[in-house]
Amino acid sequence: MAAPVSIGDAILLSQLAYRLGHAVISGRKQAPSGIREVQNQLYALGKALESVDQCTEKQIQSQIQQSLRTGHQASTEGGGDRYAALGMMVKNCRDTLEQMENFMSRYRDIEQPADSKSSSSNWRKEVKANWKKIRWTTETGELDTIRGNLKVHIASLNLFLSGINHSQSKQADGRLGDVHSMVSDLHEWFTKNLKDPRDTKKRGVGGPGSTATNSPTTVHHALDLVFELSREMRPGSTPLVLCPRASFRSGWVDSLVEPSKHAGSIFRCRCPGESHFDGVQYRLVPISLVVRLARQTPVWQIFCVSDEITSLVITGVAPADLAALQEQINLLAASQANLSATNSSSVYCSAGETGPISSVLDCKSETSQFQGQITSVTFISGADRFMQHSIDTVHIFHYRTEGNVGEDMRRNLLHQTWAELVVQPLATGPTTRFIIRVTRLTNIVNGNDLRAVGVLDVFCESQNEDGSNDQRKCDKVEIVCATARSAQKLRYNLEWITQQLQLQYLQFPRLSERVVAQRSCRDVMIDHLYLSSPQAIIVFDPEKQLHRLILRSSSLAAAVTMELPEAVLKRIHDSTSTGAEVMPQAYFVEHSRDGAEVETRLSRFPRELLEAPSEELGRLSL
Ligand SMILES: [Zn+2]
Structure with missing residues (x-):
């Protein structure tokens, strides 16, 4: 004993x-x-x-x-x-x-x-x-x-x-x-x-067909995907390149669940004639997730352990490999969602209709850059003002939550429609933190002076020490920073996350949205943009009461999304007999190694892709 x-x-x-x-x-x-x-x-x-x-x-x-x-x-x-x-x-x-x-x-x-x-x-x-x-x-x-x-x-x-x-x-x-x-x-x-x-304790998520399933195609993708892997000594310092052509080892996510069975590094070096990971084994830790960082060029961060906990960054992902990377991100995220027993900033659990559901961190601002840099946050709602001083730091987090899309009832990790700007006061008052919900449509404005940033029309929540919370819609939240430079950084981060949320809206069905119809299509050219073996997904956004058609290439390198308000749907329906072209508002998304570009213009509705309408499309009169 x-x-x-x-x-x-x-x-x-x-x-x-x-x-x-x-x-x-x-x-x-x-x-x-x-x-x-x-x-x-x-x-x-x-x-x-x-x-x-x-x-x-x-x-x-x-x-x-x-x-x-x-x-x-x-x-x-x-x-x-x-x-x-x-x-x-x-x-x-x-x-x-x-x-x-x-x-x-x-x-x-x-x-x-x-x-x-x-x-x-x-x-x-x-x-x-x-x-x-x-x-x-x-x-x-x-x-x-x-x-x-x-x-x-x-x-x-x-x-x-x-x-x-x-x-x-x-x-x-x-x-x-x-x-x-x-x-x-x-x-x-x-x-x-x-x-x-x-x-090993495991909850019953990840059954057949879920994102956690390790299918043969997954292994194939894992081996094809190549990226540059670097080690970050400190946030902001120049990262040390570990391997310019790294990939995930096949079955790397399994080492999270059964570390003893899957010993060895999670990365492989694919450089010809080189072996960059000789003698260094990077292994997963409980907080390991592949998380997109708020930077202009696409960067993903993952915490691993070798001799110590290390922040590794993934860069240089070719647009054609985005779907393969997303698949690996999903595998690890689904495993974390299954395993997580405690709440943290990486994974948290909440009550769903049929039991607990997990949310997993997907994007974040870089930590510690705002530590001690925020002077005050003022919440303005009608004639009410509340000002919080003594702030430790702010973070921006965006999560994906387990949910069902479509009718196959598969459990997937879906993007929340908002991101959280978390304001962390120093431990002096009754409120442990404030959460400001930023959406893709949130307006970020300059404040009264160069050190201030304003966020308009946002849903806010305060979480109190006694476990209670207060929620309120605010007309404006004004954040005053210690320096103009910090304010500039904060504004950049907020704008980055709204753009990221917009990109998600343009490419994926999100949490609480409904997939009306989904099918694979043949290659198509819409204006200048070529989409190879695209998926066509018609999504209904209950909040805006708006349908949209997402046409997304299988590699996720490009997408065209058209918003379809009732009037446009009616015109498409009416034109079936006349053959007249309908030109809805279209968003063209193109990914490169440097980031994503979005262009907006009117474009021809690609009726030919939706030939032989399914029952669901029939309901939409398409
Ligand atoms: Zn290498």
């Missing part, structure tokens, strides 16, 4: 890690590189546990001093969860160290006569004596597991430590911060998956 573990045990475990690290190599003149790696990991874990001990001691000291100064009980708001997670992490470390200890002692049992079995207190001496005889090759399976676990422990603890330093220097609550959610998610993931891969 294992004894309970406290954070205070960190220092004892640190000493155990050092001792094991020493013992694992002693008596071996030429240790195989695998054992050297385990030794290095044990030392690194010892160091991390030592730092946890020092760090928590410092924290407790400063809390005591603070309470003496103020005469109040020091606030532990936000800290409770964090330390509970840390306690679990320390416990996980102990389990792995004990597994290692056990592993080493088993060899001692083999090498020693049965009657001379010593008590566990002095076995280390004997291990030292007999270690060199151990046949490592026969037990690499278990050693690999231990090695993988050690890697996660070190990464989690270092992440936790960087989170503590971050919140100490910024005096931020960090509730929404990447680091904090990464720590809790990592801990969740470890306890659920890595420690006992057989015990």
